[in-house]
Amino acid sequence: MRTLVLYTSNTGNTKRYAERIAEGIGADILPFNKRKFKKMSLKDYDTIVYGGWLSGTTIQGVNEFLARWDDMSEKNVLIYAVGMGVVSKESRDNLINSNLLDLYHLRFYQLRGSFDYSKLKFPYTWMIRLGIKGAIQRNDPGTDAETLGRLIETPLEYDDNDGVDRVLSVLHRLASESKE
Ligand SMILES: Cc1cc2nc3c(=O)[nH]c(=O)nc-3n(C[C@H](O)[C@H](O)[C@H](O)COP(=O)(O)O)c2cc1C
Structure with a gap:
């Protein structure tokens, strides 16, 4: 399984989680750049992870990322959002609704980050x-x-190891399924 991890990060939390995820699964990793992403080839990847930091209820960059859904619909797509707020079913549902994620067949995770x-x-x-x-x-x-x-x-300091592990366990499961 070949995996690409993309992320947007303002103060480093989403980037740190992206690095751990990429290292944990052996993925390529890139900061998300709207213009470059429009043109980049995704054909070598069967799994794409997108991490975006939260401003209000908006996952930064996610609309531009999902604009290429036609090229990703046959792949495993995982999105994680990083905010300072407490993670709950309610906040997760709220993020899914606000970012229209239920229009797509993808996996979504909310992770908690620091705020400084x-x-x-x-x-x-x-x-x-x-x-x-x-x-x-x-x-x-x-x-x-x-x-x-x-x-x-x-500053609020938070390291969401459990959240990173949740994403990684799904990636490991997908990798073992793709070998079968
Ligand atoms: C303008 C602004 C708005 C924010 N709004 C939210 C929010 O609505 N919910 C939340 O959980 N965190 C919010 N945050 C906190 C950031 O999402 C949080 O600090 C996160 O860890 C930043 O990730 P980064 O370090 O990758 O940039 C906000 C931060 C800023 C600067």
């Missing part, structure tokens, strides 16, 4: 501050000014 405001640049710093302001104004549950202020001051 000090690593962000404009416009992401502005987007985070705007998001916090909106949550406080709406009085969303658990989003008081103090809690959200902490998000800016204190």
Whole structure:
């Protein structure tokens, strides 16, 4: 089985997971580049993994990735999204709906990553501050000014080894099935 791992990453978490996945299964790995991806040949790969970081409920780059579905529909396609939020069935379903993933025959995983405001640049710093302001104004549950202020001051560190292992176990199973 020949596997390609593609990823988008702003502060390094999605990249780190992509590297572990690629190393674990022996895959080629590339940062996702919209323009290059439009033209690149996928014919040597029977499995493609796409990792995208989350901004709001959008998996970064996933629309451009899925735009080539016609070239991938006969392959194993796995997508993982990385965000700072707690992983739950509800958040996973929400991501599937928001990114229209149920229109495709693929496997989807939500992994948890770190969040470090000090690593962000404009416009992401502005987007985070705007998001916090909106949550406080709406009085969303658990989003008081103090809690959200902490998000800016204190980095949240999270290493989702279990999530990476879940993706890898599926890839190993697919690899053993392709040998049979
Ligand atoms: C502008 C912005 C919006 C974000 N929105 C969300 C979100 O809605 N849900 C979530 O779980 N994480 C959100 N995050 C957190 C990132 O997805 C998280 O830090 C992730 O680990 C980043 O991956 P990366 O290091 O590969 O860029 C947001 C981060 C930024 C900068």
